[in-house]
Every structure is written in structure tokens, then in C-alpha cells.
Amino acid sequence: MSRIELIGIAGPVLDQQQQVLISGCCAVVASARHQKMLSELTQPIIPIAPIQQMVDEVTQQLHLGSVAILASGDPLFYGIGKTLLSHFDPSQLRIHPALSALQLACARFKISWDDLTLISLHGRAAGDIAGKILGHAKAMLFTDNTNTPAFIAQQLLLALEATQDQKRIDGLRMRVAENLGLPDEALYEGDLESISRKKFSPLNMVLVEQKNIPSQTSCFGLNxxxxxxxxxxxxxxxxxxxxxxxxxxxxxxxxxxxxxxxxxxxxxxxxxxxxxxxxxxxxxxxxxxxxxxxxxxxxxxxxxxxxxxxxxxxxxxxxxxxxxxxxxxxxxxxxxxxxxxxxxxxxxxxxxxxxxxxxxxxxxxxxxxxxxxxxxxxxxxxxxxxxxxxxxxxxxxxxxxxx
The missing domain is CATH 3.40.50.150 (Vaccinia Virus protein VP39)
Incomplete structure (x- = not known):
């Protein structure tokens, strides 16, 4: 029976089990970054985007055999897994998750993530970034080429300066993890001003931490x-x-x-x-x-x-x-x-x-x-x-x- 092998990737190379899975497939779906791991592959490679075109090609390839789809980290955590499950019957998929970018970032920052607020800005309109973030003591952000760490810091500064909230500006810290799991992985920490001026790799996660933020004892009923x-x-x-x-x-x-x-x-x-x-x-x-x-x-x-x-x-x-x-x-x-x-x-x-x-x-x-x-x-x-x-x-x- 043909199936989709949805394989999470967390490092710079494929491990032996991943190589075995791919070798048994008639085609592989991969982003430009993951295609670099497939230099010796003889099977056809399908680009992961545009999504609908990829789905159509995978549907055709499944008539010939199984298809491997490479994804970053855990494909079911802000990943391609949700999209695939909306197009294919779950029985057609076998999912092999790797460590997610969130898990790696928290491990590098040495923080727990059971009390973390998760906010995805990846592939989304910027919208009200400050409003999404400033209500939370700890927020981990998924970024993209538009919603960069510098842009996020600038938006937070604008919002806090508008209310002259210098105490919050001084007390807020941002941490950035670049290229997690790759040889050039790097960690940065700074205040809003310093982060707003710095350029980072497109592959990053951002942690925003605040101390002593005002607590809300009720959501309605102010006198x-x-x-x-x-x-x-x-x-x-x-x-x-x-x-x-x-x-x-x-x-x-x-x-x-x-x-x-x-x-x-x-x-x-x-x-x-x-x-x-x-x-x-x-x-x-x-x-x-x-x-x-x-x-x-x-x-x-x-x-x-x-x-x-x-x-x-x-x-x-x-x-x-x-x-x-x-x-x-x-x-x-x-x-x-x-x-x-x-x-x-x-x-x-x-x-x-x-x-x-x-x-x-x-x-x-x-x-x-x-x-x-x-x-x-x-x-x-x-x-x-x-x-x-x-x-x-x-x-x-x-x-x-x-x-």
C-alpha cells in the first residue's frame, strides 16, 4: 500500500532511519533547504511550495508508490502536517516527528515551556504584534522574513513609548535563537533597543520575557x-x-x-x-x-x-x-x-x-x-x-x- 512518509528533520543531515524511509519511496517532497541533504538521491524531487501544486503531484505519485515529505521539526506543530491531513486520509500518512524548533529553543534558553505563550507570526500579516505579546510574561514567537526580531522589537517599542511606559521598556528582554540544530546555531539576548538594530538569520525563534507585568484578576466588570x-x-x-x-x-x-x-x-x-x-x-x-x-x-x-x-x-x-x-x-x-x-x-x-x-x-x-x-x-x-x-x-x- 502506498503511503506518505512525513519525516521531521531537526539537524543538518539525515540519519540512517530517515535515509531508509526515503530510499523506499518513489518521490520526495522537500524545501530548498532540505534538498541540499538529497544530493545523491535518484528519485524525483517535488518542491514543497506552492502547496496546492505539491498536493496534486503527490496525489499522482501515490499511484506509483510511497512518497516522502521532509518537514522541519515536528510536522504537526505549526507545520505541513495539518495541511496534509486536510487533503489526504489519515490512514495514508505515517508521521515521524523530530524535535520541534520550540523544544530546541527552550532547551537552549534553559526555560520550561509548559507555561509559555506560543505566537506564530510565520506567514501571517503583522497585525497587532504588540497587543499579542505584551499581555504575557513569557511569549515564544515563530518569525519569518517580514516579522523579524528587529521588526518585533520596533513594534514593541512603539507601543510602549506611546503610553510612556519606560518601566516596561527597561524591564523587557528578548532572546533570539538562530539556525537551531545547524552548525552555525547562535543565541542572542538584549533589550528592545539593541535587538531593533540587529539583523538575524531568517531561521530563528524569539523569546520575549517580562517581569512584574500587571495582573488581571477579572476579565469584565471594572467600576x-x-x-x-x-x-x-x-x-x-x-x-x-x-x-x-x-x-x-x-x-x-x-x-x-x-x-x-x-x-x-x-x-x-x-x-x-x-x-x-x-x-x-x-x-x-x-x-x-x-x-x-x-x-x-x-x-x-x-x-x-x-x-x-x-x-x-x-x-x-x-x-x-x-x-x-x-x-x-x-x-x-x-x-x-x-x-x-x-x-x-x-x-x-x-x-x-x-x-x-x-x-x-x-x-x-x-x-x-x-x-x-x-x-x-x-x-x-x-x-x-x-x-x-x-x-x-x-x-x-x-x-x-x-x-
């Missing part, structure tokens, strides 16, 4: 007193909870918080969904400083302050999956006109209206841009047990537009 804000100008707890419920935030994606104020909605969203990238748009310098302090204190580096006024401040932002409008000045219509066409399919725009004018204007405006609209009004009354009179807050109308 107004917990959040830095100015003169009581903050979305009240009950309204914040209802607004987040209406937003129905995705686990990943992009969220715009327009007229962010202290950033309380953004803060709760960023804590609830660490893989969500949050842009908080705010024009007032006093509130901008509150937002910076909140990001730093609550370690929500997936939250990004955009200084300016909508809709102009939205022009360079990636398209959103969700939008919250907590403050619009006199620009509600142009904000919605700009935002609605950019909203992802299945997305939502939620508007909190304090003024009656906004409560009347927002539904019509959302509907004109093709969104399904519903409204809800919340009136919050608070009273502690021994208080004689309750505190009554102005009612808030929450308008939700769904695409």
Missing part, C-alpha cells in the same frame, strides 16, 4: 472608580455592560471606539477579548492622557489611542468588525456615512445617545446606510441600603445598527 477619567465623565457601569452586550464583540478582528472619552468601553472590550485590536479615537488631550494611563495600568496593549476627531481620524484605520460611537460632537452623520460602508459583513454599529437629538437622528442615519436598526433606553437608578434618596442618572438610548 467607574477603577478607571482613570475626568470629572465624572465616564460611561456608567450599567450602560457600559449593556453597550458591550449590544456590540456582541468577536474574539478577533477590529473595533473602533469613536469619541472614547476615558476609554472605558475600549478597556472592557480589550480585556474581554485580548485578540481583538481596539482603536480608541479621542480628540481631548486630557482624555487622551487618561486613555494612556488606563492602557498602561491594565496592560491592554491591544488597545490603541488615535488622537484626533472623527471622521478624519478614521481615514487610516483598518476596516472594523464593530463600531461604538459614544461621542460624535456635531459629526454623527458624516461619521456613520464614512463608517458604515467599511463595516465587515455581520458587523454592528452601536450609538449611545444622551441627547434627544442624537436618539432621533442616529436610527434614521443608520437605516439610510442599509443597517437593521433597534433601540433600547436604559434609566439607571442607584441606591445603597442606608441612603434615604436614590441617585438617578439621565436615561441613555442605545441604538444598534446591524449589517
Amino acid at each position: 467607574e472608580g477603577d478607571i482613570h477619567h475626568s470629572r465624572g465623565l465616564i460611561t456608567k457601569n450599567e450602560v457600559r455592560a449593556a453597550s458591550l452586550h449590544k456590540l456582541c464583540l468577536p474574539q478577533q478582528g477590529v473595533f473602533w471606539d469613536i469619541g472614547g472619552g476615558s476609554g472605558s468601553i475600549s478597556l472592557e472590550a480589550a480585556r474581554l477579548n485580548p485578540d481583538l485590536t481596539v482603536y480608541t479615537i479621542e480628540k481631548k488631550p486630557e482624555e487622551q492622557e487618561n486613555i494612556r494611563r488606563n492602557i498602561k495600568e491594565f496592560n491592554t496593549y491591544n488597545m490603541h489611542l488615535v488622537c484626533g476627531e472623527a471622521p478624519q481620524a478614521l481615514l487610516e484605520l483598518p476596516s472594523p468588525d464593530r463600531i461604538f460611537i459614544g461621542g460624535s460632537g456635531s459629526h454623527l452623520e458624516p461619521i456613520i456615512a464614512h463608517s458604515a460602508p467599511k463595516l465587515a459583513k455581520g458587523g454592528k454599529i452601536v450609538v449611545n445617545a444622551v441627547l434627544q437629538k442624537t436618539a432621533e437622528q442616529a436610527p434614521d442615519c443608520l437605516q439610510r446606510h442599509g443597517l437593521l436598526v433597534e433601540t433600547a433606553t436604559i434609566a439607571v437608578t442607584r441606591k445603597e441600603k442606608n441612603e434615604r434618596q436614590p441617585t438617578i442618572f439621565n436615561p441613555i438610548t442605545i441604538i444598534t445598527g446591524s449589517s
Whole structure:
């Protein structure tokens, strides 16, 4: 019976067992790096990329006999194994894993990896690198030619400098392992500044370590007193909870918080969904400083302050999956006109209206841009047990537009 021999490679040469497996196959799939190990091979060699072409050729070769596929380390750990299992029946594959790059890196760095956060940037858009990394005490990164150690260090510096978090900058260390398992293997360690200036081999793993990062005791339910804000100008707890419920935030994606104020909605969203990238748009310098302090204190580096006024401040932002409008000045219509066409399919725009004018204007405006609209009004009354009179807050109308 023909099968695929999926062989993990962890060193510079093939061992005897690997050579025997390959000799029994009618063809071999290998990357350019692994092809150098096959100089004496007489069987045809199939490039590992492009993937679909490789899969098609392997399918044809299986009619003639077994096929060997060479992969780095453990093929089932961020490797080709997952792709092959999606194209071939598992009974056709026999898998021979080697030490993964992760295991080798941890052995060289002399750290355990059972409490390590693993982040793959290999073959992925850079996205929100700082937001992915800074919430974790130890993070191991799989890199590529774009998301290099230097680029990663630069992104971390930009995020931490934006909140003037010099303590985190000083306390963060990066370690880089180059060419693991090969004769020119090398290890480096440094701060963000030194790593950001250095060029590394394309084959590397990066470890980011932080000490004394802010801990998160809960993912939702901050009180107004917990959040830095100015003169009581903050979305009240009950309204914040209802607004987040209406937003129905995705686990990943992009969220715009327009007229962010202290950033309380953004803060709760960023804590609830660490893989969500949050842009908080705010024009007032006093509130901008509150937002910076909140990001730093609550370690929500997936939250990004955009200084300016909508809709102009939205022009360079990636398209959103969700939008919250907590403050619009006199620009509600142009904000919605700009935002609605950019909203992802299945997305939502939620508007909190304090003024009656906004409560009347927002539904019509959302509907004109093709969104399904519903409204809800919340009136919050608070009273502690021994208080004689309750505190009554102005009612808030929450308008939700769904695409």
C-alpha cells in the first residue's frame, strides 16, 4: 500500500532511519533547504511550495508508490502536517516527528515551556504584534522574513513609548535563537533597543520575557472608580455592560471606539477579548492622557489611542468588525456615512445617545446606510441600603445598527 512518509528533520543531515524511509519511496517532497541533504538521491524531487501544486503531484505519485515529505521539526506543530491531513486520509500518512524548533529553543534558553505563550507570526500579516505579546510574561514567537526580531522589537517599542511606559521598556528582554540544530546555531539576548538594530538569520525563534507585568484578576466588570477619567465623565457601569452586550464583540478582528472619552468601553472590550485590536479615537488631550494611563495600568496593549476627531481620524484605520460611537460632537452623520460602508459583513454599529437629538437622528442615519436598526433606553437608578434618596442618572438610548 502506498503511503506518505512525513519525516521531521531537526539537524543538518539525515540519519540512517530517515535515509531508509526515503530510499523506499518513489518521490520526495522537500524545501530548498532540505534538498541540499538529497544530493545523491535518484528519485524525483517535488518542491514543497506552492502547496496546492505539491498536493496534486503527490496525489499522482501515490499511484506509483510511497512518497516522502521532509518537514522541519515536528510536522504537526505549526507545520505541513495539518495541511496534509486536510487533503489526504489519515490512514495514508505515517508521521515521524523530530524535535520541534520550540523544544530546541527552550532547551537552549534553559526555560520550561509548559507555561509559555506560543505566537506564530510565520506567514501571517503583522497585525497587532504588540497587543499579542505584551499581555504575557513569557511569549515564544515563530518569525519569518517580514516579522523579524528587529521588526518585533520596533513594534514593541512603539507601543510602549506611546503610553510612556519606560518601566516596561527597561524591564523587557528578548532572546533570539538562530539556525537551531545547524552548525552555525547562535543565541542572542538584549533589550528592545539593541535587538531593533540587529539583523538575524531568517531561521530563528524569539523569546520575549517580562517581569512584574500587571495582573488581571477579572476579565469584565471594572467600576467607574477603577478607571482613570475626568470629572465624572465616564460611561456608567450599567450602560457600559449593556453597550458591550449590544456590540456582541468577536474574539478577533477590529473595533473602533469613536469619541472614547476615558476609554472605558475600549478597556472592557480589550480585556474581554485580548485578540481583538481596539482603536480608541479621542480628540481631548486630557482624555487622551487618561486613555494612556488606563492602557498602561491594565496592560491592554491591544488597545490603541488615535488622537484626533472623527471622521478624519478614521481615514487610516483598518476596516472594523464593530463600531461604538459614544461621542460624535456635531459629526454623527458624516461619521456613520464614512463608517458604515467599511463595516465587515455581520458587523454592528452601536450609538449611545444622551441627547434627544442624537436618539432621533442616529436610527434614521443608520437605516439610510442599509443597517437593521433597534433601540433600547436604559434609566439607571442607584441606591445603597442606608441612603434615604436614590441617585438617578439621565436615561441613555442605545441604538444598534446591524449589517
